[in-house]
Amino acid sequence: MTHSPNHTDSPNHTGGAPRSLAVVGGGVIGLTCALAALDAGRPVHVYDAGADGRAAWVAAGMLGSLAEGHPGEDELLRLSVASVRRWRVLIARLGDPAVLAAADSLFVAASSTDAEHLATLAEFVWARQPRATDDLRRVDLAEIRRLEPTLSSRMHSGFLAVGEGAVDNRRLLTRLRDAFVAGGGQIVEERVDDLAGLDVDDVLVAAGLGTRALLPEIELHAAKGEILRLHRTRWSVPGPERVIRARVHGRSVYLVPRHDGIVVGATQYEPYDEQSVAPEVGGVTDLLADASELMPGIRTYELTEAGAGLRPCTADGLPIIRRVDERVVVATGHGRNGILLAPYTADTVMAVLDGATTDHDQVAASTGGVKR
Ligand SMILES: Cc1cc2nc3c(=O)[nH]c(=O)nc-3n(C[C@H](O)[C@H](O)[C@H](O)COP(=O)(O)OP(=O)(O)OC[C@H]3O[C@@H](n4cnc5c(N)ncnc54)[C@H](O)[C@@H]3O)c2cc1C
Known part of the structure; x- marks a missing residue:
């Protein structure tokens, strides 16, 4: 044709x-x-x-x-x-x-250094989007525990992003x-x-x-990312209700709710040699370690998928x-x-x-x- x-x-x-x-x-x-x-x-x-x-x-x-x-x-x-x-x-x-898998996001810092990093990001957002002060607000450990009781009691502080x-x-x-x-x-x-x-x-x-x-x-260039899918069994502790975006010892990790479990992500390697898109042991290990520190009960979930993909980046x-x-x-x-x-x-x-x-x-x- x-x-x-x-x-x-x-x-x-x-x-x-x-x-x-x-x-x-x-x-x-x-x-x-x-x-x-x-x-x-x-x-x-x-x-x-x-x-x-x-x-x-x-x-x-x-x-x-x-x-x-x-x-x-x-x-x-x-x-x-x-x-x-x-x-x-x-x-x-x-x-x-x-x-829609979750309506809001909770940002959590594991240490005072991680908290400083999150605060820098929040200050940037407030400076550029003044209206966001309604939607992005600080929360202390007590509120984190009240909002998401399954998160570790050893977190430091965080921010709640409403509607995101x-x-x-x-x-x-x-x-x-x-x-x-x-x-x-x-x-x-x-x-x-x-x-x-x-x-x-x-x-x-x-x-x-x-x-x-x-x-x-x-x-374009590719940025590889590893990501895990966890399945909740009848023995698992309940998952978070919100997206949890955490900073744990300088590394980012997130937990994203699904009706049957949790998605844990993600690494980012950029730029990346596109020949291999299999998840690497190191990336999977880091994600599991950080996610377990954030939510200890995650150990009760089944790991059903360790995946990797390439983000199309400019x-x-x-x-x-x-x-x-x-x-x-x-x-x-x-x-x-x-x-x-x-x-x-x-x-x-x-x-x-x-x-x-x-x-x-x-x-x-x-x-x-x-x-x-
Ligand atoms: C681990 C990981 C986590 C991510 N998490 C998030 C997130 O939480 N939130 C978010 O917003 N984004 C996230 N992203 C990024 C997001 O997935 C990408 O930005 C998005 O998928 C890009 O969409 P796309 O349609 O351009 O490309 P793709 O989703 O890659 O789709 C491209 C499609 O084009 C088709 N195609 C390619 N070439 C041809 C051709 N010649 N002819 C016909 N079809 C063709 C392919 O088969 C494919 O189906 C994540 C990415 C990764 C890897």
Whole structure:
């Protein structure tokens, strides 16, 4: 098939008909954008090469905007805050409240040094997002114990981030596919090697690290991450209700609730030689040691999966969402935040596809006044 676009009429329509769209990549970014385009009335095909190397399947699913506020990453903080606000709408669209795995996050420091580190991050967020003082507040050990009694009594202090939780990423991917197919979208389980062969008006390349093979001018590198999935048995102590993001002896570890257990993550090796994506003994050992110190009762859980994935990263830490040429748009490079940033990305992609000169600034600002 060869491509024969008709670039007359409007950005949305070709000769009166809605413009067709091929989305290359069926990860969280591709599917979220595909659903948005379908809802906007476009005929949409998603082409996907399969689950191997799909970072969205491996991920923990945290929606951490305040948690992701690191000094020097002002723009990423802004995009993240804008995207968290959009999550409620996306979950309502999917019609399955159980996609949301936790509503809030609790940050915990194991020592006074770890507490200083967390305080530096919080100060940065408050300076850049003054309204966040309502949503991110200090908690002492007594409150940590009251909120999450299964955490160790040897923690130091922490912060509570209200309204910043997590989704069950695997359930999310299933629901996105279900909604897309139910709405008339087509999924083609095929790797795309040549964008020119797609017989559509517009193409969105959202293929994570696979984007590099299709658009060599897009520079990405991989950051490997190891992650564990634990299953609760009838003998296990109850898991946390919130996302627990901890700093333990200078290392980060998180516990993310699932209906049947806990996800423990994650290491980060960046940049990484992409030849081996198997989890390493050292990474798994560190995660288990830190998680056990944080929540001693975690020893009563079954370790059902030790996984590893590659985050598609850019040099500046910001996603690449832009037009490549008159037919092709790209959305990739979401690094450690692709799930969090999916709804924001879909809105930006739609604006770019529709011909607006929209960039991150305009789309992020478009919800600037909305309190989540
Ligand atoms: C250990 C770990 C933990 C993480 N935790 C979080 C978290 O808590 N919160 C968060 O927001 N993010 C998290 N992330 C990051 C997140 O997973 C990624 O940012 C996100 O998955 C990127 O989405 P994507 O759709 O761009 O890429 P992917 O999810 O990798 O999907 C890309 C898809 O494109 C397909 N593809 C590739 N090439 C082609 C081709 N040529 N033709 C057709 N299809 C193709 C692949 O088969 C794949 O299905 C984590 C990542 C890791 C590794």
